[in-house]
Amino acid sequence: MSAQIRVMNAAGEYEPYEEEKVRSSLARAEADGVFQDRIVEHLRTKLYDGIPTKVVYKEILHLLKKLKSSLASRYHLKQAIMELGPTGFPFEKYFAGVLESYGYKTVTNDYIRGKCVTHEIDIVAWKEDCHVAAAPRNDIAALGMTSSKIMIECKFHHEPGVRSDIKDGLYTYARFLDIKENGFDEIWLVTNTKATSELVAYGNCAGLKVISWNYPEDFSLRLLVSQKKLHPITVLNSLSSVDKQILLANNIVFCYELLNPKVNCLPKDALIKAQNEARLVIGTN
Template sequence: MKYVTKANGSRQPFDRGKVQRTLQKMGVGMGDAERIAREIEEAVPDGVKTSAILQMVRARARIVRPAVAYRTNLRRALALLRSKPEFEEFVRVLLREHGYQVEAGCVLAGLCGEHEVDGIAQKDGTTVFVEVKHHVSPHRMTGLDEGRIARAIVEDLQEGFRAGRCPVSIDGALLVCNTKLTDHAKRYSNCRGIGHIGWDHPEEQNLRSMIEETQSYPVTIVAGASQSSIARLAAAGFVMAKQVAYGDASAIAHVSGVPQKDVLLVAGRARAILEQ
């Protein structure tokens, strides 16, 4: 049995199925994905780094799906967004894609203090405040502190509502982060009834699955275009690849200050990713 070395230095058995699923998410057909995954397993040495496997996956995938060359790894693409305001806006748009009514961030008064929240979301008769946590390193874990702080804010806002200070009746909190959660963070959130969406948590509706289900990829997923152009598009509010892919290039160029030819390049590559 071969082992792979993860970014944190830990080792785990090589998982051919995981490689195959990654290839299929890139748009590679099942037959080719099975063949490529098998070939990679046979070719890599024991202890190979997962980053090296991903490079091999992308190289092989580009042969059968050229559009893969236009796509950055999703975890890295999320990390490339600035925490404020781009990732916060990205999360608000993503939640709307999944049926939430979302208002922009504001300051809510609790019984004992004021709290700046990144959004207020409503769905199925429940109202929660949204707190967004973004890490530049996609491998950094999100820990317990965010959940503990959210719990305290929920209590203060609920008491503030009963005292007539908070205009919104808050039922709970929804934390959204771009990285994995520590086991302690998961246990605390589950115990306290705090919604917590991380890269792969919860299993049924995590950040990755929510993005892929609705093709709500960040604009930073587009590779091969000017990074300054991508950053300016995101800063102008075009945080989703499909906003650029199917938007009015002239209007986008005017709002963002990005030359129209560069907007068209990003749009074309975004469409190739979305339609692969």
């Protein structure tokens, strides 16, 4: 039956329904074979030709919440990142934090004078093992380092069907050319959804590193987050929308940050419940 069923993705495109894709997504959420079998069997009773992927997602999430809440939280990762906020600012801080977990040093939302105009740069990053001279925050160009300094442009989308495209690449690379003389060696464009094939082709040609939800395979946003359990607090089902916004306003973005004993911005009962769920999600006892 699955070979005859099509699903409609978030971009409005039809593609064949593949059980293996469902199993792969569940495996990334650390669901074992038993859970995968139960989910796949459940979906077989719900499928119809042209079913939207968002309906499939909701069916899976609903059943996972009944079976094991921590699996549901991990499965919710992509949507949870979209919940970081409509402005995209928390996403910049979030991705900077992800990079820091991989040995990078970062500065967010810095103003740098280019050849023609001044630019606000979402993230400036460099590797931790660089020999960095002390410099004020607003003088990133004065940092003395032995390896690449990276300009990172973040493109945040809060709808799953929206993709970063060639216009984003052209805009980002033009800004890079204007500030390149300040010691920048690399330019990255990072998005929380997908990138069009045209943007990827342009990036490969121009030297613009494109990082999207599932690209490149060995350095995608999904992989970077999952490998080190860098789940945002928005994955937690025990938190209300208001509680999530309170935590984000207090610069608590990652689940592991919620486990800091100094966190006290939520009512005690709500905080304990969220901390217990966070431990299950990221595997901290």
